[in-house]
Amino acid sequence: MNNDAMNILVVDDEDRIRRLLKMYLERENFIITETGNGEDALFLALENDYDLILLDLMLPKLDGIEVAKQLREKKETPIMMLTAKGEETNRVQGFEVGADDYIVKPFSPREVVLRVVAILKRTQLAKPKKQENPDLIIFPHLEIDNQAHRVLSDGKPVNLTPKEYDLLLYLAQAPDQIFGREQLLREVWKYEFFGDLRTVDTHVKRLREKLAQQSEVASKMIVTVWGLGYKFNSHYENKE
Known part of the structure; x- marks a missing residue:
């Protein structure tokens, strides 16, 4: 797929993880915005039209579950949850508030990229096709x-x-x-x-x-x- 100009918001309170994901995703020509807390993440997600959000579950100020829940009241931006917690209850909670995918830390950055591409392929196919006739x-x-x-x-x-x-x-x-x-x-x-x-x-x-x-x-x-x-x-x- 053509990733040109696709925008991704990376939300994680660990600088190392944000830098790692940013590096791998930018290699695939994605445009990356990053933040380390839930309040800023929700503000950015509501103010901008991202193609996908990588969202850590455990965040300062506002956790990932609450960010996803409030975002889903306004938008359908695809969300991939990132978390160190691998218990089934956490996965279920993430999906209940509208997460599209879920990956447990520690993860392979390459696997994250492949999952991101897979989600974007599905969502792009679901969008109405632009035609020469705008009507x-x-x-x-x-x-x-x-x-x-x-x-x-x-x-x-x-x-x-x-x-x-x-x-x-x-x-x-x-x-x-x-x-x-x-x-x-x-x-x-x-x-x-x-x-x-x-x-x-x-x-x-x-x-x-x-x-x-x-x-x-x-x-x-x-x-x-x-x-x-x-x-x-x-x-x-x-x-x-």
Whole structure:
């Protein structure tokens, strides 16, 4: 894969480990930012769009679990946890707050690089492909042509109402970002509708049903995030 201009945040309270990881990752043409505490890591992660974060579990000021938990409320940046603790409970805790991978110290820097590349390959493939037509959004199993106001699922047309289309487009334009019902009601319906939040739920339900008629995978890309709202899951894969 082409690593040019890919940005990685390395977070570890040990200078030696940060220097080692920085050296190996820069050899692969990654751009590295580093910090040694959790508070700075969270600030940097929220203020910048990193392609991946290498995050130590045991950090001063704010531990890695809390950093990952707070970050996941706002962003879906891939996270690889680094820790000296190899117990299963720590691994499970890391995955529960949204870590994508987990490696136990002491580790081989080369293995870290290989895992980083593997995670980035998955996440880059899941992103919509950039086309010459800026109005064209393409995911696996789903294509939205905003110029033609057309939706294809597995190559077959999906007939949507104007508001169903607007809702799908709004979610798909910001994949993996969570939107509350109030925000969707405000941004998609704008000033045309003042009413109850169940309107959003109803439209999501109908949208899923219509997509499912052509592709079950496409319908499952619209995910309910319990207690928060909805998101378009660009990482959904058919497990069957």
